[in-house]
Amino acid sequence: GENVEQHPSTLSVQEGDSAVIKCTYSDSASNYFPWYKQELGKGPQLIIDIRSNVGEKKDQRIAVTLNKTAKHFSLHITETQPEDSAVYFCAASETGFQKLVFGTGTRLLVSP
């Protein structure tokens, strides 16, 4: 089955810096890659997703890139703000299937 690895487990940056979180997946059939943000005491919330027919997707300060050949995808956050501090999860699934396999999470801390 699918296995998703996520790095780093913790990331500390200064406000205004960029942050990058990387994930690799094992199943070449996976075609859907969402990213979730989880704040303390809350459930994960979708922030961006990408499908295999797209190499990059942007939404304001957030972008995701996908390299299907290398089987890895990354989350990029520019101009980080303290409110970006949270745990971020990547996930992967095979198109047509609803089951997601999650990475182990990255705790991002943005210091003012």
Next chain:
Amino acid sequence: DAGITQSPRYKITETGRQVTLMCHQTWSHSYMFWYRQDLGHGLRLIYYSAAADITDKGEVPDGYVVSRSKTENFPLTLESATRSQTSVYFCASTHAKMDQPQHFGDGTRLSIL
């Protein structure tokens, strides 16, 4: 817009007891999921359901039972709780259409003494 709600938010119980976690969604989503979240493991799928009366095992189903008699409800039961089941449990739901995002509840923190 109530969305997806889980109850209780916090629960303490003892080993060997039966405990049921509730999940209710107002979107009429066909798919519903139960995950557990543990440090170092991320979110792991326990059970999922594609529709009322259709359920299937996920990655870590042992010790858990689910049912889905109505589309909007998906309860998770620990028939005889063990300390290893201490965790935060999340319910999620999504449409049947391909690649639709899963929407999560705010979780139930369960402690088994």
